[in-house]
Amino acid sequence: MPVTLHLLTKVPSDPDAQKLLTALPSLEARLPGKEHAVAFLRRFLRSKDLHRTLHTYRKLLDVAGMRVSADFAVSQAADVFCSIRYLQDDKTVKELMKILSRPHLQALLYCYDKVTNHDYEPRIEPLPLGVDEDEAAIKIVRLIKTNEPLGATIAVKEEGIIEVARVLHGGAADRSGLINVGDEVHEINGVGVQGLQPDEVVDILSRITGPVTLKLTPSVKLPSGTRECKTRVKALFDFNPQEDEMIPCPEAGLQFTQGDVLHIVSQDDTTWWQARRHGDTKNRAGIIPSKQLQERKEMIRRLAAKVEAEKAESRPISPCQYSPRIPRQKRLRKTMYHAIQNGEYDTEEVPTYEEVELYKVRPNRFRPILLVGAPGVGRNELKRRLKASNPGHFEEVLPHTSRPIRPFEVDGKEYRFIPRDDMEAEILAQRYAEYGEYKGNLYGIHIDSILSVIQDKKVCLLTPHPQALKLMRTSEIKPYIIYIKPPSLERLQATRAISLARCTSSDTDDTKLFTTEELEEIIELSKKLEERYSHLFDLTLVNDKLMDTVRELIAIVDSVEKEAKWVPVSWCQ
Numbered sequence: 001m002p003v004t005l006h007l008l009t010k011v012p013s014d015p016d017a018q019k020l021l022t023a024l025p026s027l028e029a030r031l032p033g034k035e036h037a038v039a040f041l042r043r044f045l046r047s048k049d050l051h052r053t054l055h056t057y058r059k060l061l062d063v064a065g066m067r068v069s070a071d072f073a074v075s076q077a078a079d080v081f082c083s084i085r086y087l088q089d090d091k092t093v094k095e096l097m098k099i100l101s102r103p104h105l106q107a108l109l110y111c112y113d114k115v116t117n118h119d120y121e122p123r124i125e126p127l128p129l130g131v132d133e134d135e136a137a138i139k140i141v142r143l144i145k146t147n148e149p150l151g152a153t154i155a156v157k158e159e160g161i162i163e164v165a166r167v168l169h170g171g172a173a174d175r176s177g178l179i180n181v182g183d184e185v186h187e188i189n190g191v192g193v194q195g196l197q198p199d200e201v202v203d204i205l206s207r208i209t210g211p212v213t214l215k216l217t218p219s220v221k222l223p224s225g226t227r228e229c230k231t232r233v234k235a236l237f238d239f240n241p242q243e244d245e246m247i248p249c250p251e252a253g254l255q256f257t258q259g260d261v262l263h264i265v266s267q268d269d270t271t272w273w274q275a276r277r278h279g280d281t282k283n284r285a286g287i288i289p290s291k292q293l294q295e296r297k298e299m300i301r302r303l304a305a306k307v308e309a310e311k312a313e314s315r316p317i318s319p320c321q322y323s324p325r326i327p328r329q330k331r332l333r334k335t336m337y338h339a340i341q342n343g344e345y346d347t348e349e350v351p352t353y354e355e356v357e358l359y360k361v362r363p364n365r366f367r368p369i370l371l372v373g374a375p376g377v378g379r380n381e382l383k384r385r386l387k388a389s390n391p392g393h394f395e396e397v398l399p400h401t402s403r404p405i406r407p408f409e410v411d412g413k414e415y416r417f418i419p420r421d422d423m424e425a426e427i428l429a430q431r432y433a434e435y436g437e438y439k440g441n442l443y444g445i446h447i448d449s450i451l452s453v454i455q456d457k458k459v460c461l462l463t464p465h466p467q468a469l470k471l472m473r474t475s476e477i478k479p480y481i482i483y484i485k486p487p488s489l490e491r492l493q494a495t496r497a498i499s500l501a502r503c504t505s506s507d508t509d510d511t512k513l514f515t516t517e518e519l520e521e522i523i524e525l526s527k528k529l530e531e532r533y534s535h536l537f538d539l540t541l542v543n544d545k546l547m548d549t550v551r552e553l554i555a556i557v558d559s560v561e562k563e564a565k566w567v568p569v570s571w572c573q
């Protein structure tokens with residue numbers, strides 16, 4: 001007869017016994033023909049006495065703070081067996097002895113002891129003995145290395161000393177708080193590394209999984225702290241660490257493309273910064289070229305390209321040569337300016353990173369929409385259709401001219417007519433976003449005219465030459481710049497043939513259908529514009545099928561009016 005504890009009305013269910021019970025069906029499936037043994041186990045694990053015993057055992061542990069010894073269950077069963085074997089005449093005792101001597105039960109108790117006593121944490125060896133007083137400056141760092149990289153880069157100093165060059169924010173080394181920039185690495189898991197090349201050290205590290213012991217001389221410099229800086233920048237160039245020849249460790253690099261917004265977390269190193277892509281939830285930062293380094297690299301690249309180009313051509317050419325044509329008189333209202341102010345190119349200006357901030361939409365203050373691209377790509381067609389989608393909401397800018405007013409003209413209708421001297425003075429004062437001279441008269445877009453459209457609570461639409469962007473991309477105007485890109489030549493031919501598209505920038509007075517050469521020229525010129533100005537664009541829109549492009553454009557403009565967008569940080573101050 002099993003012992004009955006009358007005081008206990010409800011038998012507590014033991015969680016471990018329950019777990020074993022739920023595992024029984026899978027055991028049964030794996031042991032065909034052993035159903036009777038599994039049935040016995042099931043009965044045993046369900047027995048109220050077992051649950052009560054385990055309950056009492058847990059209580060005792062709680063009260064006495066006892067620790068379970070490695071063979072607690074097995075030795076307890078053996079003790080019970082020894083204590084009761086003299087009372088074999090008793091039927092119950094006999095039955096219990098039979099149960100206790102069954103191999104299934106003993107195996108079960110053995111497993112129980114194994115599972116409850118196993119240390120699931122990785123084992124770290126004790127500190128080596130005999131680190132003498134003189135070596136007090138040595139620190140032993142123990143980390144558990146998983147598949148995640150250590151998140152630190154190394155460099156070889158003079159005399160072959162290996163030093164921690166940088167600790168990547170959020171990486172394993174950074175999170176440990178034990179490894180700092182400037183620490184000298186002497187040994188990795190007992191293997192001396194001094195005199196080795198960084199690649200060899202990386203190789204040793206990459207082969208280790210589990211515990212890794214580093215013997216280091218701490219840096220004399222104080223760690224710079226793990227506080228991240230808050231800078232967000234827009235990348236103005238593409239970067240692929242795998243293709244970069246200067247990066248100290250390609251695996252630690254962060255790949256990005258032009259237009260990506262990056263969170264710069266450290267600028268401690270003047271050549272390689274640390275950054276995360278904005279919104280990236282990954283922990284570890286990656287290294288990217290600093291502004292200074294990128295400027296140097298780009299200048300070298302440009303110089304090499306120029307030398308190559310000069311070699312290829314008999315006369316020296318600029319890779320950026322571009323001169324917009326003077327449009328026909330009929331088109332003056334639309335695209336009249338031969339931009340002359342800023343020269344052809346600002347070769348000293350190297351796009352790297354632009355510090356940005358999210359600009360929140362303000363009620364009744366609309367950002368002007370600038371459509372830029374090669375002549376003939378469709379800027380004016382798109383502007384017309386966008387305006388037609390909501391005529392009261394969009395507005396174009398009235399140009400100024402020094403041309404004498406004609407008898408049938410009204411000042412302020414087609415143009416604002418002003419004396420040439422006044423116009424020249426304001427051009428010098430940079431109050432014209434763009435201007436040009438045609439047949440001896442000046443024409444231009446005055447910045448005040450743009451501001452007056454903004455003040456009228458309208459969306460100002462403009463199609464300036466990219467050279468004008470420098471003067472228009474200001475906190476005062478806050479434009480949103482959309483680059484209109486041509487599709488492939490095949491698509492350009494197909495779509496323009498359907499609409500009987502007309503070339504409006506030809507030097508003759510008649511507009512005519514585009515020739516293949518003219519379409520090729522649009523593509524060619526677009527490539528040059530992209531190369532030169534793409535860092536100023538907020539968005540690229542391919543003008544393939546007209547209706548699709550117009551629909552997309554309306555959606556983009558709507559999002560500019562409703563959603564916060566990244567703008568240069570100076571526009572928010």
Ligand SMILES: Nc1ncnc2c1ncn2[C@@H]1O[C@H](COP(=O)(O)OP(=O)(O)OP(=O)(O)O)[C@@H](O)[C@H]1O
Nearest residue numbers: 375376377378379380381495499501502504505546
């Ligand atoms: N996606 C398109 N599909 C078919 N035809 C188009 C498309 N976009 C523009 N066009 C046509 O191409 C021609 C040139 O377009 P548009 O005048 O808008 O060019 P642009 O970029 O303003 O250059 P320009 O200042 O020289 O006129 C027009 O006849 C226009 O209707």
